[in-house]
Amino acid sequence: MTGTQTLVAAATPGRPPRRPNRLLRAGLLAGPLFTVTFLVEPVLHAGYDPLRHPVSSLALGPGGWVQTVNFVVAGLLCLVFAVGLRRALRPGPGAVAAPLLLAVWAVGLLGAGAFTTDPVSGYPAGTPPVPDPPTWPGRLHDLAFSLPGFVAFAGAMLVLAYAYARRRSPLRAAYSALSAVAFVTLFVLATAGFGQSPHLVDIAGLLQRLTIGVGWLWLTLVAAGAMRRPAASP
Template sequence: MSTSGPTATRPARPPAITRALLVCGVIAGPLFTLAWVVEGATRADYNPVRHPVSSLALGAYGWTQVANFLVAGILSVAFAVGLWRALRPWGGSTWGPVLIGAYGIGLMGAGIFPTDPVSGYPPGTPDQLVEYTSVPALLHDLFSIPVFVGLPIACFVFVRRFNRWGERGWAIYSALTGVVFTIGFVLASLAFGQVAGLLEIGGLLQRLTITVGWTWLLLLAVLLPRDRSLRS
């Protein structure tokens, strides 16, 4: 993805432990996505186009999505550590990996603390609650902040770093990811707030947003440590 050479000499290859941690970033997104695809397709009365991913943690089989959040969060934190280790010899940013680590912690918190019902799932619940029904539901939303706010900020942090390295392609891609992710998050939030015209596609908007973020993380894990321009 490089368009020009780096400004400094880079290490040839990350250590084995670092590479193993980076692999966690390759696994996390696809595994998380596969889980919610299967759960959403098999859960009675659940509509993936309308309902949020977090709602899969509700009901009799909610433990499967709880486990999905926890595993994805642990893998993301491990990836953040590997990314920090990989970028440290290059003069890499600390804030980027820290924000990705916070993203992982947010996923774990979202799994530990279940959300309130929204958009009529589980059946028999109102489309929108005027206030939180429990402390765990409040904590779920608080832990979601580093997921939906921290990740785009991480993208913009890396934009500055990639520009300093002369990696214009990575900088543009990171900036676009941050912008698209933010727009998607806002639209999905409006949908779950029962805004007409968006309500019926809230789940789809959220899933597209999450996929954009996971794709950026995956490519960061797969391509960045192997980019020839960063090893010359």
């Protein structure tokens, strides 16, 4: 008896289905919530001048808990976003470095909320222009959390500028690079103003708000762009 053998090829597994990366939504919320809060808060603080005084000074005095909560909420949202961005970018350039740097920025926000800054530029009323000597919470706020956080945020912009260029997204690459330049320039000028540079001290608060605005706008647009490419199921 002659039989005919029929070979049945095993079905090739399809690609895993795409699913929404809901963690990226945290990146859409963090910047607007943080910005709206610090824009409204000065009404709670007599003698506070947004053009002159830093955002961190809103955590001083009565009602300071609002800014403390603002730091913590923004930090937690940025941590969640960093995880979501990791999923959105992998595999490929920037998939590790950019989320890691944004996580450092998030930890900086959390630390800024945990350790209150020292008075600066005469706020609250009756305090000296610069702390003398600085307190240990103020040192931690500035040197252990705020400064590393801002540096990491700028680094994330540069890393994603490179990553977008490698991913053939020239407009996103250019925007990220220009944002990094503007962010660093404004940050340096604001820092000089808070250091009582006579030409910048009266607008240091404005310069810092522009710095933060550049950063949050960039992060919000990165989140919006990443949401257009849902993460693959693990």
